[in-house]
Amino acid sequence: MRQRLLVLALLACAALLVAGLVLAPRLSPPKVLSGYVEGEALYMAAPVSGALAKASVQRGDSVTAGQDLFVIDPAQVDAQxxxxxxxxxxxxxxxxxxxxxxxxxxxxxxxxxxxxxxxxxxxxxxxxxxxxxxxxxxxxxxxxxxxxxxxxxxxxxxxxxxxxxxxxxxxxxxxxxxxxxxxxxxxxxxxxxxxxxRLTDIAPKAPAAGRIEDVFYQPGEWVPANQPILALLPDDRVRLRFFVPEQALSAYAPGKTVRFACDGCAAGLTARITYISPRPEFTPPVIYSREARDRLVYLVEAQPSVQLNPGQPVDVTPLERAK
The missing domain is CATH 1.10.287 (Helix Hairpins)
Structure with a gap:
């Protein structure tokens, strides 16, 4: 009888231990908020068709605001x-x-x-x-x-x-x-x-500082009207996207600063919150984890203080822990 009680007690302890290991991470607040870097590229094009006369930049180049990007053959527009x-x-x-x-x-x-x-x-x-x-x-x-x-x-x-x-x-x-x-x-x-x-449109300049994400045409190729010739990723259009649990949403507001970390990045990085989604959603699969699954979360966007690469995962320190 004692042996049966001992076995039952051991099984009960094991069940409690397993339940604690499974449920504790889900019941306790997360130590970090998972997110990633998102970039919105500008697709630069010309309103007229023609041969690409000159490409002043290549993929991966950094450009400043007002820098020349490309030139479409101006013969047709000169005649007009x-x-x-x-x-x-x-x-x-x-x-x-x-x-x-x-x-x-x-x-x-x-x-x-x-x-x-x-x-x-x-x-x-x-x-x-x-x-x-x-x-x-x-x-x-x-x-x-x-x-x-x-x-x-x-x-x-x-x-x-x-x-x-x-x-x-x-x-x-x-x-x-x-x-x-x-x-x-x-x-x-x-x-x-x-x-x-139209002469200005066939030789556009960079509207903001950023990076050339991709170049779709090379000099000498014929470019249809309004067809993107290159993709420009402005520095001010690269932002963090992370997800805040519903219970902690009240601590976040546009203008507040959050701390975050990423692989290979310097310590102490910060970002300023620029947007909070008005609609809740379930945790996206891109940041799916045992700690975050089945949580009702809100999307938050923040402008980082350093240059990051789109798609890069980040860990954001919750504001209640940053205080």
Whole structure:
């Protein structure tokens, strides 16, 4: 009987020991938070197709902000710029000509119209002067006098209209025509500005300091429009991604600093929290472990103070332990 009790006691102790080894890591808070380095590359491309004339960088190069990256053959865009410049010059000439008015040879037509209208008005006035006294004597009916008066009034109106047309031609085009000419000039200049901007687009510069992650085309190869030519990984787009248990989330906030470690890195590295996911998730398989499995966690991103490589695993010290 004693032996059976002893055996049962030993089995119970063994069961408690196994349960402690399995459950203790899951019930106790983790010593570190598992994570990794994530990088968001910029894929640099040109809005026009053409042969790659020059590649100023290669894979693995470090670049500074504003450094030249590549150049697409500018022949096609240069031709478009020349055409746009010619259109601007033509539109400006038309607008200037609209403000000058008609030339002397062209004004002669308006002078002839005025002279013809004045001649018709003189004839109508002479006819009116002949009919008026005869109508007063009763030789002509009153209707005849009214017709002569109407003919003279119409001839006088034609003279006034011809003179106004001649004056408008001498002073310049109408305001509507001038505005239309100015609009054509503005449109041509906008086209020229767009072409010059395209010249900048075919020879872009690095928008920020970083590393060339990959180069997809070499000089001489034909590059389709909007096809990435290289991938640039800016230093400010490399960040830590780690996962915080739900119970400890209140200790984290954007702007706070965390300590982390990685293989081959210097001691005492820090990162500033920039983002906390508003949605919980279960521990991703990429950081799956016995201590972390089945935990409800929140994704946290932090900007490191040193240059790291994407995919590199890191261990982040929990804030409650860092205090």
């Amino acid at each position: 710029r020349g055409q746009a410049e010619a259109q601007v010059a033509a539109a400006a000439a038309q607008a200037q000509d609209a403000r000058k008015g008609q030339r002397p040879v062209e004004l002669a037509v308006y002078d002839a119209n005025v002279a013809a209208a004045e001649a018709r008005a003189r004839d109508a006035l002479a006819s009116l002067n002949r009919i008026r006294p005869l109508a007063a004597q009763g030789v002509y009916a009153r209707a005849r006098l009214d017709d002569a008066q109407a003919a003279y009034d119409a001839a006088a109106a034609q003279v006034a209209a011809a003179k106004r047309q001649r004056q408008a031609a001498a002073l310049g085009a109408r305001e509507g025509q001038i505005r239309a000419a100015d609009a054509q000039v503005a449109q041509a200049r906008a086209g020229l500005a767009a072409t010059e901007a």
